Amino acid sequence: MANVYVFLGPPGAGKGTLGELFCRDSGAIHVSTGQLLRDEMAQGSDLGLQVKDLIARGALVSDDIVAAMVAKRLTQPDIKAHGVLLDGFPRTVPQAEMLSTILAKSGDVMAAVLLIEADDAMLMGRLTSRRMCPNKQCEAIYNVQTNPPRQEGICDRCGAALIQRSDDSEETARGRLKVYDEQTRPLVDYYQGKGQLVRMHSGDVAVDVNYGRLKAALKR
Ligand SMILES: [Zn+2]
Known part of the structure; x- marks a missing residue:
């Protein structure tokens, strides 16, 4: 059993x-x-x-x-x-x-x-916290809560402006x-x-x- x-x-x-x-x-x-x-x-x-x-x-x-x-x-x-x-x-x-x-x-x-x-606010925060580097040679992934870039909105590795994918909107x-x-x-x-x-x-x-x-x- x-x-x-x-x-x-x-x-x-x-x-x-x-x-x-x-x-x-x-x-x-x-x-x-x-x-x-x-x-x-x-x-x-x-x-x-x-x-x-x-x-x-x-x-x-x-x-x-x-x-x-x-x-x-x-x-x-x-x-x-x-x-x-x-x-x-x-x-x-x-x-x-x-x-x-x-x-x-x-x-x-x-x-x-x-x-x-x-709580909905926590869930929304977690579900929308991912950011991606749009540079095809880089494609680094960040998380604004748990793994943020050093400078807000900018890729640490290549300096491109980070984007939020529609999946994470x-x-x-x-x-x-x-x-x-x-x-x-x-x-x-x-x-x-x-x-x-x-x-x-x-x-x-x-x-x-x-x-x-x-x-x-x-x-x-
Ligand atoms: Zn990058």
């Missing part, structure tokens, strides 16, 4: 970093659906061949296929021994219902669904947060209703402080 964890959180809240720390600390295996898809394709399994065919035709990989891959991965001994942090599944309520069916069959338990919350960031919010709210309500949701606040503080909050949240 394995403990299953799911972390939900907006882009910029540190979900990836916190998940990595959690897995290192607890021994839980990090399983992302993207990696599962690549592994199945690389192995040439029946599922992998179906996925390859869908992708080649530009079609979406259905919930059924993703659920089948997750179900298969959960039977493996490393997960039975150490537990698992699922990344990328479930994203929707129908997927959450599929996961619930999978766990009922496999005998594994949903240990917690952790909702990582953060306020408009794109707002769009990403809105999509996250719309997709995730029903899932939050679903797990709240099942009494499986725990919450933590991710702040603009050292990573280990946020990680301490995560551990405290999971203990509750």
Whole structure:
């Protein structure tokens, strides 16, 4: 019987970093659906061949296929021994219902669904902090919060004026947060209703402080 964890959180809240720390600390295996898809394709399994065919035709990989891959991965001994942090599944309520069916069959338990919350201002700051050097011979990347150039707006290496890509613009960031919010709210309500949701606040503080909050949240 394995403990299953799911972390939900907006882009910029540190979900990836916190998940990595959690897995290192607890021994839980990090399983992302993207990696599962690549592994199945690389192995040439029946599922992998179906996925390859869908992708080649530009079609979406259905919930059924993703659920089948997750179900298969959960039977493996490393997960039975150490537990698992699922990344990328479930994203929707129908997927959450599929996961619930999978766990009922496999005998594994949903240990917690952790909702990582953060202030919009912090998220916007993080999502819009990247700057690039437009010089094709240089292409240095900066971050105005964590890795700023010595002189504001100027590349340290070549002196070119730094630019902000449209991916990192306020408009794109707002769009990403809105999509996250719309997709995730029903899932939050679903797990709240099942009494499986725990919450933590991710702040603009050292990573280990946020990680301490995560551990405290999971203990509750
Ligand atoms: Zn440069």
